[in-house]
Amino acid sequence: xxxxxxxxxxxxxxxxxxxxxxxxxxxxxxxxxxxxxxxxxxxxxxxxxxxxxxxxxxxxxxxxxxxxxxxxxxxxxxxxxxxxxxxxxxxxxxxxxxxxxxxxxxxxxxxxxxxxxxxxxxxxxxxxxxxxxxxxxxxxxxxxxxxxxxxxxxxxxxxxxxxxxxxxxxxxxxxxxxxxxxxxxxxxxxxxxxxxxxxxxxxxxxxxxxxxxxxxxxxxxxxxxxxxxxxxxxxxxxxxxxxxxxxxxxx
Numbered sequence: 001x002x003x004x005x006x007x008x009x010x011x012x013x014x015x016x017x018x019x020x021x022x023x024x025x026x027x028x029x030x031x032x033x034x035x036x037x038x039x040x041x042x043x044x045x046x047x048x049x050x051x052x053x054x055x056x057x058x059x060x061x062x063x064x065x066x067x068x069x070x071x072x073x074x075x076x077x078x079x080x081x082x083x084x085x086x087x088x089x090x091x092x093x094x095x096x097x098x099x100x101x102x103x104x105x106x107x108x109x110x111x112x113x114x115x116x117x118x119x120x121x122x123x124x125x126x127x128x129x130x131x132x133x134x135x136x137x138x139x140x141x142x143x144x145x146x147x148x149x150x151x152x153x154x155x156x157x158x159x160x161x162x163x164x165x166x167x168x169x170x171x172x173x174x175x176x177x178x179x180x181x182x183x184x185x186x187x188x189x190x191x192x193x194x195x196x197x198x199x200x201x202x203x204x205x206x207x208x209x210x211x212x213x214x215x216x217x218x219x220x221x222x223x224x225x226x227x228x229x230x231x232x233x234x235x236x237x238x239x240x241x242x243x244x245x246x247x248x249x250x251x
Contacts (some may be wrong), residue, residue: 002030004229008079010034010071012062012122013089016218018141018186022045022086025223026230027053032079036060036071037089054079062089062118068125075129081149082129084230085162087119087140095213097152108155115159119166123181127174135178139229142183143240147249160185164241171239180238182229187217187245221246 003030009026013019015037024047027033034052035041041057048055058074059065075082091114119140143160145153164183171181188207208214225244228234243249 002028002086003227003233005030006035007083008032008075008081009084009124009230010036010075010082010088010231011086011088012060012118014086015041015044015057016038016206018222019046019086019088019157021118022088022223023055023221024048024051024053025226026086027051029056030106030228031084032056034058034071034075034079036148047092048069049215061111062087062122064168065121065125072125072129075124081133082126083136085122085126085130086194086226086230087138088094089118089142090115090159092111092139092143092156095156103155104150111155111159112162113247116162119163123166127177128157128229130179131177136180137230137234138170138179140181140183142167142185144185144187144243144245144249146185147243147251152180166238167241175238180229180234182234182237182239183241184221184222184225184229185241185243185245185249187211187243187248207248210248211245217246217247239251244245 004026009031011019011023014023014035021037022124023033023044029049035055038061046057056078060071091111140163142163145157146161146164149157161247167181167183174181189215208216222244226240
């Protein structure tokens with residue numbers, strides 16, 4: 001038996017990279033998965049179904065309330081229910097690190113709208129369904145940048161600080177509804193997007209040296225924590241942010 005047998009999981013930002021890997025990991029553990037993104041999800045869905053899993057894809061913009069309403073309706077109608085929500089959609093790998101005084105208002109607002117307000121909008125859309133079903137699990141993908149404030153990424157860091165704050169508030173507000181809300185704060189991860197962005201090359205060696213476990217972080221390093229937070233193993237855990245960064249941050 002898989003750890004997520006009988007569950008339906010929805011994940012945003014899952015067309016490729018870390019999101020696609022997370023979607024497949026949940027499917028491998030028995031969940032039916034709704035793979036969503038603003039990009040084409042066909043390859044991510046195919047990877048799951050080719051491995052014998054159950055998945056469906058759809059285009060969803062986390063800042064569009066109509067898209068989110070359709071997402072919830074699709075999960076409940078086509079996959080039977082909505083037990084797990086993974087808020088992974090985020091703008092990061094395409095960013096060009098720059099001093100904060102060179103970040104214009106439009107770029108700042110775009111990052112906050114997708115990375116932070118998007119979590120708020122998703123939660124507002126899914127909570128009535130989860131409450132009606134008697135509970136659920138939410139995992140927000142935050143970032144370890146919040147804890148040390150790297151130069152060149154102030155807007156991204158602020159948006160992920162907001163995700164951690166929302167995790168704490170939502171966990172507090174939904175605890176008596178049997179909805180556990182937690183976050184994962186990854187370190188710099190060698191996703192395909194980060195590998196392709198030369199702007200992050202200068203951060204690799206210092207990041208590895210700052211870790212207790214002195215190697216590059218791979219997307220697969222996140223999966224154990226994800227499955228813990230989406231399974232019954234974490235039924236008495238909520239409002240928490242777990243750092244998965246090889247020991248860079250100790251709090």
